[in-house]
Amino acid sequence: MGRKGCLGSYLGAGDMSLLDYFRTSKTSSASLAKERLQILVAYERSSHNQPPYLPQLQQELLIVIQKYVNVNCDAMTIKLEQSDNQETLELNIVLPDFRRV
Amino acid sequence: MARIIVVTSGKGGVGKTTTSAAISMGLAKKGHKTVVIDFDVGLRNLDLIMGCERRVVYDIINVINGEASLNQALIKDKNCNLLSILPASQTRNKDALTQEGVGNILEELSKEFKYIVCDSPAGIEQGAHLAMYFADDAFIVTNPEVSSVRDSDRILGLLSSKSQRAEKNEEPIKEYLILTRYAPERVKSGEMLSLDDVQDILSLDLLGVIPESKSVLTASNSGNPVILDEKSDAGQAYGDIVARYLGETRPHRFIDGKKGLFRKLFGGG
Numbered sequence: 395m396g397r398k399g400c401l402g403s404y405l406g407a408g409d410m411s412l413l414d415y416f417r418t419s420k421t422s423s424a425s426l427a428k429e430r431l432q433i434l435v436a437y438e439r440s441s442h443n444q445p446p447y448l449p450q451l452q453q454e455l456l457i458v459i460q461k462y463v464n465v466n467c468d469a470m471t472i473k474l475e476q477s478d479n480q481e482t483l484e485l486n487i488v489l490p491d492f493r494r495v
Numbered sequence: 496m497a498r499i500i501v502v503t504s505g506k507g508g509v510g511k512t513t514t515s516a517a518i519s520m521g522l523a524k525k526g527h528k529t530v531v532i533d534f535d536v537g538l539r540n541l542d543l544i545m546g547c548e549r550r551v552v553y554d555i556i557n558v559i560n561g562e563a564s565l566n567q568a569l570i571k572d573k574n575c576n577l578l579s580i581l582p583a584s585q586t587r588n589k590d591a592l593t594q595e596g597v598g599n600i601l602e603e604l605s606k607e608f609k610y611i612v613c614d615s616p617a618g619i620e621q622g623a624h625l626a627m628y629f630a631d632d633a634f635i636v637t638n639p640e641v642s643s644v645r646d647s648d649r650i651l652g653l654l655s656s657k658s659q660r661a662e663k664n665e666e667p668i669k670e671y672l673i674l675t676r677y678a679p680e681r682v683k684s685g686e687m688l689s690l691d692d693v694q695d696i697l698s699l700d701l702l703g704v705i706p707e708s709k710s711v712l713t714a715s716n717s718g719n720p721v722i723l724d725e726k727s728d729a730g731q732a733y734g735d736i737v738a739r740y741l742g743e744t745r746p747h748r749f750i751d752g753k754k755g756l757f758r759k760l761f762g763g764g
Binding site: 427 | 640641644645648649652682684685686687688689692695696
């Protein structure tokens with residue numbers, strides 16, 4: 395990973411040292427890994443907490459909507475949120491630009 | 496009453512069996528009567544890591560099916576007489592494990608042993624489910640690698656929803672992290688997730704970090720749990736883990752790597 399400066403390799407550098415602070419550093423692969431993981435894990439946590447009927451509900455709703463409007467399969471997101479004493483089902487449908495329909 | 500520990504991870508090859516062998520040996524060496532159970536039916540390997548593969552006569556499925564008694568199936572460890580091993584079956588299907596059968600075995604073992612260590616198979620199927628179902632404590636074995644961290648997070652979700660404690664609304668399973676195959680030098684150069692990175696996502700009680708070490712392979716080659724190799728870094732790291740689990744306070748090691756001041760300042764691997 396990464397190219398070492400001449401001075402660094404002269405001193406046998408391999409790891410983070412004083413010299414590293416003077417090198418221009420690219421984004422490390424570890425920080426990229428962490429960023430990807432954080433996004434993925436947040437998404438998976440929320441989807442695992444959802445009731446099992448939700449994907450089917452989304453599928454059937456989409457079929458109904460497609461009877462009237464020409465929308466893509468990925469144009470709809472569905473989210474169930476629970477707070478203290480109420481549940482909210484949030485549907486988000488991106489409609490196509492009507493001038494082109 | 497015994498304490499039931501599940502060693503789990505979701506992903507395969509991260510060190511569950513190595514960890515199960517090491518901590519069960521460590522607990523027994525500390526004077527606690529311990530049994531370690533292989534839940535990987537069809538792909539048993541704990542016997543090999545413990546070095547008792549030629550002494551397996553009966554296994555956990557034989558006991559569940561009533562073909563052998565628990566005492567006939569238990570194998571006394573060659574290094575420590577407080578440790579017993581209950582092997583998995585090598586031939587039968589994983590579905591031969593039943594919740595009732597496993598429950599009965601654990602109940603009977605609880606009368607005799609202080610700690611019951613359940614070595615979970617990879618995945619989230621029946622074997623893994625039953626290994627964690629009755630647990631009091633869970634040791635999550637994770638590598639500093641994206642796929643392993645993701646799978647560990649999935650397992651945490653299952654521990655909190657698909658366990659006996661969850662179903663009975665009891666106090667949840669205590670979850671601990673064991674980070675294995677850690678290479679501090681690679682963390683420093685930004686090519687490996689750090690302990691902090693992993694903890695930012697999983698936020699668990701850290702039992703210990705096992706450094707990437709040649710001694711793990713040497714130990715499995717000879718069929719002796721690596722914790723018996725007291726000179727090795729991995730052996731010492733597992734020793735720390737057992738002590739911490741039993742309530743001792745020990746400073747964490749193997750996180751920064753060993754380096755003198757000169758090397759810290761000027762680099763040099």
